[in-house]
Amino acid sequence: MGAPLTGSSDHGWKDGGMPDSEDVVTHARERRVVVIGAGVAGLVAAWECARVGLTVTVLDAADRSGGSLAPVEIDGLTLDAAHIDIAPGDPEAEAVLHLLGCDTVSVPDARIALAGGGPLPGDELLGIPVNPWAPEVRRIIGWSGTWRAYLDRLRPPLTIGREPRLGALVRTRLGERVADRLVTPLAAARWETTPDDLDADAVLPGISTALTRTGSLTGAVSQLQAHPEPARRALRSGFASLVAALDTHLRDLSVEVHTGREATGITARDEGWRVTTDDADIHADAVIIATGAADAGRLLEPVLGDVEALVAVDEVDVVTLVVDATDVAQGGPDVLVFPRGSEVYSATDVTARSPQVGPARRVIRVVLAASERDDAALAAVAAASVTDLVGASLTSSRVRGVARSRRVAAGTGRRVADSARREATRAMIDAHEGLDIVGGWLAGGDVADEIGDAVRTAERVRHGLLWGREPDLGTP
Numbered sequence: 442m443g444a445p446l447t448g449s450s451d452h453g454w455k456d457g458g459m460p461d462s463e464d465v466v467t468h469a470r471e472r473r474v475v476v477i478g479a480g481v482a483g484l485v486a487a488w489e490c491a492r493v494g495l496t497v498t499v500l501d502a503a504d505r506s507g508g509s510l511a512p513v514e515i516d517g518l519t520l521d522a523a524h525i526d527i528a529p530g531d532p533e534a535e536a537v538l539h540l541l542g543c544d545t546v547s548v549p550d551a552r553i554a555l556a557g558g559g560p561l562p563g564d565e566l567l568g569i570p571v572n573p574w575a576p577e578v579r580r581i582i583g584w585s586g587t588w589r590a591y592l593d594r595l596r597p598p599l600t601i602g603r604e605p606r607l608g609a610l611v612r613t614r615l616g617e618r619v620a621d622r623l624v625t626p627l628a629a630a631r632w633e634t635t636p637d638d639l640d641a642d643a644v645l646p647g648i649s650t651a652l653t654r655t656g657s658l659t660g661a662v663s664q665l666q667a668h669p670e671p672a673r674r675a676l677r678s679g680f681a682s683l684v685a686a687l688d689t690h691l692r693d694l695s696v697e698v699h700t701g702r703e704a705t706g707i708t709a710r711d712e713g714w715r716v717t718t719d720d721a722d723i724h725a726d727a728v729i730i731a732t733g734a735a736d737a738g739r740l741l742e743p744v745l746g747d748v749e750a751l752v753a754v755d756e757v758d759v760v761t762l763v764v765d766a767t768d769v770a771q772g773g774p775d776v777l778v779f780p781r782g783s784e785v786y787s788a789t790d791v792t793a794r795s796p797q798v799g800p801a802r803r804v805i806r807v808v809l810a811a812s813e814r815d816d817a818a819l820a821a822v823a824a825a826s827v828t829d830l831v832g833a834s835l836t837s838s839r840v841r842g843v844a845r846s847r848r849v850a851a852g853t854g855r856r857v858a859d860s861a862r863r864e865a866t867r868a869m870i871d872a873h874e875g876l877d878i879v880g881g882w883l884a885g886g887d888v889a890d891e892i893g894d895a896v897r898t899a900e901r902v903r904h905g906l907l908w909g910r911e912p913d914l915g916t917p
């Protein structure tokens with residue numbers, strides 16, 4: 442890597458002290474960052490580096506930027522491949538969206554129903570009921586489940602310090618029926634994993650303190666509900682607008698974004714790195730890997746050694762169905778969750794989020810455990826799962842178009858095992874100056890997590906290039 446600006450007189454800065462602004466600009470221009478992957482994480486990292494004047498090159502193997510956020514074409518409609526909502530609360534992510542001019546609107550609470558089990562009461566949190574005697578809850582867990590859940594109020598409190606796993610915590614406090622029939626379907630729908638994988642405090646922030654304070658899990662949920670988290674936000678013009686805004690800002694800063702250009706290898710050199718593509722070797726003072734997990738593993742293996750355990754993430758298949766809406770029931774639930782053991786995690790009616798769809802069609806998104814099924818078989822499983830959502834069984838003639846994509850499970854980053862995996866990955870990367878990594882598979886499967894993490898990583902990279910490495914800024 443080239444010498445950073447340290448203020449040492451060896452660099453010949455005026456007065457032999459701090460560099461002046463011209464020195465900094467020239468120095469920044471002479472430093473090249475190569476970002477591999479033009480999904481949202483890579484584009485944000487590239488923008489953050491280019492904004493301080495670094496020379497930035499972005500490579501993406503696909504023929505367009507945006508990665509998983511690139512839109513899909515179905516039945517003549519251009520639709521967001523993603524659900525279009527992001528978690529609020531990450532200040533870096535909110536600042537980026539604001540600077541990019543991407544307006545957000547809050548997403549109304551969804552009406553959730555259990556497939557074959559009817560609607561949920563609506564005041565539960567991840568399936569944990571506030572009132573186990575509510576008729577909707579009793580219908581699902583039965584009288585014996587209700588009595589067992591009621592014992593929660595009579596048992597001594599248990600702090601999450603002793604039980605971090607959501608599933609085990611619920612089972613201990615409220616019994617098997619609440620855990621299996623309510624929390625498991627809701628955890629699968631929201632976080633695409635089992636409650637025993639999930640860190641209770643990461644998915645229900647404040648639950649441990651509330652449990653200690655109120656002495657019961659139902660009481661803790663009731664207390665969290667009294668101070669609800671801010672609603673999730675949707676981008677007013679969809680995720681495509683975020684990608685378009687990033688593309689424009691990168692162009693304005695003269696960042697080269699090469700699509701259709703796959704990075705096939707990275708090699709450490711005496712000074713910096715060499716990034717290899719099919720037709721060129723590019724010198725980089727710093728490399729930011731912003732691909733998915735599997736591609737990151739391939740690129741990192743020659744540098745770091747065995748990375749298989751580090752890049753192992755759960756993935757899901759997402760099937761978007763555009764269906765004929767004539768004689769389809771209106772006013773049903775927005776989200777359908779599925780009983781324990783189902784390979785389908787959730788089915789969501791996202792029609793209202795795509796105004797161009799019109800009244801004759803509905804857009805339904807089904808999320809399933811990743812499988813090797815072919816497209817037709819996967820579409821058939823997805824279509825068969827949505828009966829309770831559309832109020833009728835969906836014959837193939839009603840399906841006007843289908844698209845399939847794969848992404849990391851939403852719970853990535855919130856599982857009990859994740860913080861150790863993330864720390865191990867970061868520690869291995871940290872040992873290599875000028876090499877960094879961003880992306881949903883490491884930061885968390887939520888766009889807000891990814892943006893915040895990309896901002897913090899880019900800050901470390903540019904600090905390293907301009908001023909020398911500093912101690913870890915504390916990436917969460």
Ligand SMILES: Cc1cc2nc3c(=O)[nH]c(=O)nc-3n(C[C@H](O)[C@H](O)[C@H](O)COP(=O)(O)OP(=O)(O)OC[C@H]3O[C@@H](n4cnc5c(N)ncnc54)[C@H](O)[C@@H]3O)c2cc1C
Nearest residue numbers: 478480481482501502508509523524704736880881887888
């Ligand atoms: C259907 C779907 C629904 C979603 N819904 C939501 C949602 O509602 N809310 C939410 O917050 N998030 C959602 N997400 C998740 C979110 O879209 C992703 O987590 C996020 O876009 C991942 O961004 P990324 O930059 O980490 O990776 P990606 O978007 O996967 O980008 C990685 C890029 O790297 C490129 N690449 C890979 N290997 C190479 C190589 N060797 N050389 C060059 N380029 C390479 C790929 O072509 C790709 O463009 C959804 C995702 C999908 C697919």
